[in-house]
Amino acid sequence: MNNILIYLVIVPLATAFLIPFVDIFSNKARKILVGFSALLEFSIGIYIIISNYGEITEHTFFLKYYLGNWIPPIGITLSMDMLSLFFSTLISVSLLFIITYSIGFIGHHEGKYYVLLFLIWAAMHGIILTGDIFNLDVFLELMLITSAPLVAFKRNRNGTEAAIKYMFFGAIGGLFIFIGVILVYFNLGTLNFADIAQSFSLLPLFSKKMIIIFFLIGIFIKLGIFPFHFWLSKAHSACPSSISALLSGVIVKVYIYVFIRLFFNVFGFDILRETGLDIIIIVIALTSSILGHVLALSENDIKRMLAYSTVANLGIIVAVLTLNTKLAILAGLLHVMAHLLMKVSLFTATGYLLQFTPSHKLQDLKGVAYKNIILFAGFTLTAAGMIGLPPMIGFASKWHILQAFLDRSFHWGSIIVILGTIIAFFYYIKYIIYGFKTISIGPPERFRLILSVFYRERVVTNIAILFAIAVVVVGVFFKLSYGPIEGAANAVMNPSIYIESILGG
């Protein structure tokens, strides 16, 4: 029992509902509240790490909290093992910085913006902590409904269309997950993760297959894996850049967490192997990856290019996780971290650069590097990391992914990873070259600000540069992050630890 966990959900939730009331009185008070709550939530995460430091280094870390004191099979359990801790830390760090970035970036309707942002934060922590499959579904829907208004936040035609698409596909994916939840309850009479995990293998094969397939379809629609990839690029590019960073960097990682938790810990990986679905998932995910790279290459719009690159990287992550060796899961989790840092960094930098250009098109980015050379250097470094050049974090994770594929002698996978790297090189280098092109000084309105808001430049630049530095530093010292990731991989590989820790007292 540890009631610190519930505060991870309550603090952002309470903040979200407090902001409108504070907003009536003064803008300044709202800013203070937002900053204070973000820091508070971040420091709860830090407190959990510090107070359990010994257990984390020994990989025996486990916290749990029974809501309303109901003992597991009946009530909702919140729990945090190494895997949840890994994702929770990533989310808290990136959201703290995204919120700081937004303070300089979003200049209108800030009250509504922060309400939605904190609701998303609460939903994400809810998903990561919950031990109840229906609760998971509710938090997934909460995350969908709160992130869709942010997609439409610019209130232009493109944003609204993107949000409608995002809502439709998200809602249909949610329905499939809901059917899966119903089938689980109908067959097993329980909703608790650990309880399901214990008795799931006793079900007849047909029921198992149906449950697995419904959850897979739901999660793949929400993740934007191959047959359902088409909505993602529009949704991730039509919103303000801070939200693009959130959607493309953080929210998709939460869906990856759901994938890992359900298919490795709750249902167990044996079901996928028995039915031969794991090969199918790998093939679909690899197709998604190569398709994402090709679509990104053909794209002429920087934000859509970055969104398609997300499709490509998600494919790689899902494929490598499904290999189900210890090395593969380590590589997958490393790439989750790497892609999160790099994508947030790229989108924050892009958001700054795009204020000088009339549109998102490649041609309009000409000479944009000279507007802020340090920030563009950061952009270049991160893009190099995305391609997979050393010493950035992208190199470390791609190296591990290659090793994982070769280890299982899955040569097609490694070929696709290398091919993707080559394609990625071409589409990133295109933007970098255009950025450095000198332009004969054109009409002065070329660099006019297209938005009515002037960004608070220092905040925005510093955050973008900070992420670029993080990409390099974490890349150089990535061995240091081995410990926690190995612990998380252990938690993925041994579902029995999770089951026993929840059910056994």
Place this chain on the structure above:
Amino acid sequence: MINHIVFIFIFLLGFYAILVKKSLIKMVIGLNIMEGAIFYWFIAITDRGGIIPIVQSTQVAFNLNDPIPQALILTGIVIGASTSAFLLTLIIELNKFTDSTNPDQLGGIIED
């Protein structure tokens, strides 16, 4: 068995509306039909024809209906209501820009 068949039929009916209808509002209705099918199905398959909880202490508590499906469905209805409310808001917003509710203006399925 009849429950499953009816569920699949209604569910596919909603899915058909989403795929074929040329109006975003009809597509939202299709989504609601799909949700309705799921709610109906879940209530129907978990029904045991017993006493409805809450049970008084004087009643004999055997052959109870399971209250959990009803709680889940109630939550599901709330989620569905908020989803469709927000979708309709977005459609009104889109209507300001385009004067139509044709889903084709969202771009083709592949390119956008």
